[in-house]
Amino acid sequence: MRGVNASPAIPADRVRLSVAPMMDWTDSHCRAFHRVLAPHARLYSEMVHANAVIHGDRARLLAMDPSEHPVALQLGGSEPALLAQAARIGAEAGFDEINLNCGCPSDRVQAGRFGACLMREPALVAESVAAMIAACPVPVTVKCRLGVDDDHEWERFVHFIDTIAAAGCRSFIVHARNAWLQGLSPKENREVPPLRYDWAYRLKRERPALQVVVNGGIADAAEASAHLAHVDGAMLGRAAYHTPYLLHELDVAWFGGALRSRAELLRAYRPYVEAQLARGVFLKHITRHLLGLFAGQPGGRAFRQVLSEGAHRPGAGWALVEQALALTERAQAA
Known part of the structure; x- marks a missing residue:
């Protein structure tokens, strides 16, 4: 990251436990509830497209209760100037982090050339991240997959990470499976492609200066805790939503305090x-x-x-x- 404007660092204890951005689920009401359960967790908004942030109903799209902090805004998009403008708006609205989605595999994001499609355009992601970092004072992070479709080469994945890191990004959330852009629904993309946590572990081992948070398929407290031996944090998705008391159990186990009913x-x-x-x-x-x-x-x-x-x-x-x-x-x- 020599010669670039590096994104501010996120304190280590603030990435240990987090709740994934989930469309139609992690709205402000959900996040306020999760904050009661897990005072130390990092929370994420649903993905919002940069154009919607700029031109849409911000009062609704960027709704946030003060209790939610620290909370991140996840953006979708692939135009650096628009992403930078949306990042600035998000930071001014009070979000503590701006996260770029490079992992969503839906037809809509494919048509719009963002989400998981960006895994094949590291230079564009780097340009976008650099613009976002320059536009806002809060940390800019990336959530990605391991690859797209039949991309199974470690070198391609680590090149993607290195290219974005060189643009100033310090923190990566790795959904540890590929995104299949043809033949699978978004729901199937969360379940069918095999999990390869070892790639996230290797990334942290070989790039220790980067923050690496692992996401995907984490179903219980034992699994979540096991990841902490290898990476900086564990991000829970559906398990946090369908069994939210798990968040409270992890928060107490990892940060202390008394277990509440x-x-x-x-x-x-x-x-x-x-x-x-x-x-x-x-x-x-x-x-x-x-x-x-x-x-x-x-x-x-x-x-x-x-x-x-x-x-x-x-x-x-x-x-x-x-x-x-x-x-x-x-x-x-x-």
């Missing part, structure tokens, strides 16, 4: 929920993120059922959450 954590979320309801937000937009809190627990099905059936009704408020909790606690006591 699910009910206690949920009630700690109440002030946020009631503040949103007072602003006119419907309860259903919030409680959809809570459905996995009692996954695998006695009463978990009743908890989900009460919220799913009642949250969409006019006037639904915190009393419905207490009703769901009461049924769940009764089942657990039995």
Whole structure:
């Protein structure tokens, strides 16, 4: 990174645990809930295209509660000038990091020449990253795959990383599998291409100055903890969403503190929920993120059922959450 404007470093303890950007899931309500569960986790927005940030409804697209910090804005796009403008806007909106998506394999990103397609254009990514770093004062990071389709050469992957690092990027989130641009849906792309964590481990071993966070297929606390022996951090995706108590368990195990019950954590979320309801937000937009809190627990099905059936009704408020909790606690006591 000689002669370039290097991105600011992220403190090591701030990349150890993070929650992946997930379309239609990690909105502000979800992130505020995850913050209650995991005070030390780094949180990420859904991917937002740079054009949407520049021209769209910023109040909605960049919605963020102060409790969410540290929180990153993930951008999609492939035009350096637009990405730089969007990065500046994101930083001015209060985001603590701007992350460039180089891993999404959907048809939309292929048509727009961004996401995973950028794995084959390292020079363009480097130009984009350099422009983003110059435009905003917060860390600029990259989330990528190992390759695209039949790209299985380590040299190609590490060339991609080295090219972007030379532009000033210090931190990489590696979804440790390829993206298949033909023949697989985005959902299948999260499950079918084989995981190769050893590439992320090797990257950290051979490029120790870089921060490397591993993502992909991490299902439980033991798996997440095992990664810390090899890389700087573990990023959880679907496991954090479908079994969110896992975030709390990891936060306590890795950073200290007392383990709190699910009910206690949920009630700690109440002030946020009631503040949103007072602003006119419907309860259903919030409680959809809570459905996995009692996954695998006695009463978990009743908890989900009460919220799913009642949250969409006019006037639904915190009393419905207490009703769901009461049924769940009764089942657990039995």
